[in-house]
Amino acid sequence: MSVIRVKTLTIQLIDAQPDRIRICRIDGESLVTVVVPREDLTEAKSLPNIPQRGIYYLLDEDHGNVSRIYAGQTTQGIARLDAHKAKKGFWNKAIMFLDDDQNISRDALDVLEARAIDYVRTHGSYETDNSATPKPYVDPYKEEAVERLHERILFRMAALGYDLDRVDQGPAGAPAIxxxxxxxxxxxxxxxxxxxxxxxxxxxxxxxxxxxxxxxxxxxxxxxxxxxxxxxxxxxxxxxxxxxxxxxxxxxxxxxxxxxxxxxxxxxxxxxxxxxxxx
Known part of the structure; x- marks a missing residue:
């Protein structure tokens, strides 16, 4: 009999509302995922004990179907979204992946952001607001750890229903013009x-x-x-x-x-x- 591998994903629903703010954790991992609907940003910023450092995606999505995306980094936690709410009108949901400073160093954060941006620019059939991929210095001793962290982020996105690899195929006989x-x-x-x-x-x-x-x-x-x-x-x-x-x-x-x-x-x-x- 083959070994069954199990990951336990815990999801907390703020105000017991499944379509509003969600906090997600996986047993054995320090990374905290926060799903923030645009209209709930003010409430999300008041959540206690949320780490400040990590990456995030801004999504234009409908029932998990992502049509546009932007990837970035934050050292301000959820408060980073204030600027995007003022300047970027396309997004209706933000997915943030946050940890304590000691678990994600500043240079590792730069590399992680570059990985995330490169991925959304080269995968899936959604549009991206990221026009170029940053090219930060990669510490060879940290590169593998950053790659593992990025894989964990992709896993959580998929587990939450946001597949960054989804490719849409148009129907036969689609209009030419x-x-x-x-x-x-x-x-x-x-x-x-x-x-x-x-x-x-x-x-x-x-x-x-x-x-x-x-x-x-x-x-x-x-x-x-x-x-x-x-x-x-x-x-x-x-x-x-x-x-x-x-x-x-x-x-x-x-x-x-x-x-x-x-x-x-x-x-x-x-x-x-x-x-x-x-x-």
């Missing part, structure tokens, strides 16, 4: 489900009168081809973007969710076509 139309601007493009990239097609109109946020990365850089002339410009050739949202930001300016902005001729959003639970 999607459109976005807002304030008289009309763009057209194609989504590649294999790469997750979105190509804005030549002839699309680009709204130069609406600024692109400074952290929009590639979308802002691509707009430089128009010399910031203002008004509306027409795209002369196809341009490929790493995500549907980057493509939508390029066309419309501001902050955009490409999964809902790009719509088929039948009126279905990119999200409905490629991420519907019916597919």
């Amino acid at each position: 999607f459109h976005t139309k807002k304030n008289g601007i009309r763009g057209a493009g194609r989504y590649d489900k294999a790469t997750g990239h979105f190509t804005v097609l030549a002839g699309s109109k680009v709204n130069l009168s609406t600024p692109v946020l400074k952290n929009a990365g590639v979308a802002a850089a691509r707009r430089e081809i128009f010399d910031d002339s203002g008004g509306i410009a027409e795209l002369a050739e196809d341009l490929e973007f790493p995500t549907p949202s980057a493509a939508a930001v390029f066309v419309l300016g501001g902050s955009q969710n490409g999964w809902t902005e790009w719509v088929s001729d039948d009126g279905e959003t990119l999200n409905q076509v490629y991420r519907s639970e019916e597919n």
Whole structure:
């Protein structure tokens, strides 16, 4: 008879509400996981005896289905989320993995954050707000310990129902062309489900009168081809973007969710076509 390996995950439900704040621990591990819905942040900050150092994910999720994610580090514990609540509007839930300072050194924290960012940028079919992977110094004596800690974090995410490896496949016969139309601007493009990239097609109109946020990365850089002339410009050739949202930001300016902005001729959003639970 094979040996049965068991891990005991303990989940505390604050105010006995399963969909609100949750504190999760695993027997034999010092790491504390805290699930913080955006609307419960004030209450979460008042929780006693929560460690301050670790990494976290900001999620745009619906019943475990993650459509957008951001990974970062904190030395302030849950209070770190205050800045993100003020500046990042996409997330509705934060998952934090926290421990005491003596268990996660400062340099190990930098490496752990880099591991987390690299993972969300190279896995799954969700979008990520992390535009680049940090490259901190890796102490060869700590590298294995950091890797084990990252694996424990991935295990806990999966156990809580947030699979960072999930890849969505679009249905057969999915529309070839999607459109976005807002304030008289009309763009057209194609989504590649294999790469997750979105190509804005030549002839699309680009709204130069609406600024692109400074952290929009590639979308802002691509707009430089128009010399910031203002008004509306027409795209002369196809341009490929790493995500549907980057493509939508390029066309419309501001902050955009490409999964809902790009719509088929039948009126279905990119999200409905490629991420519907019916597919």
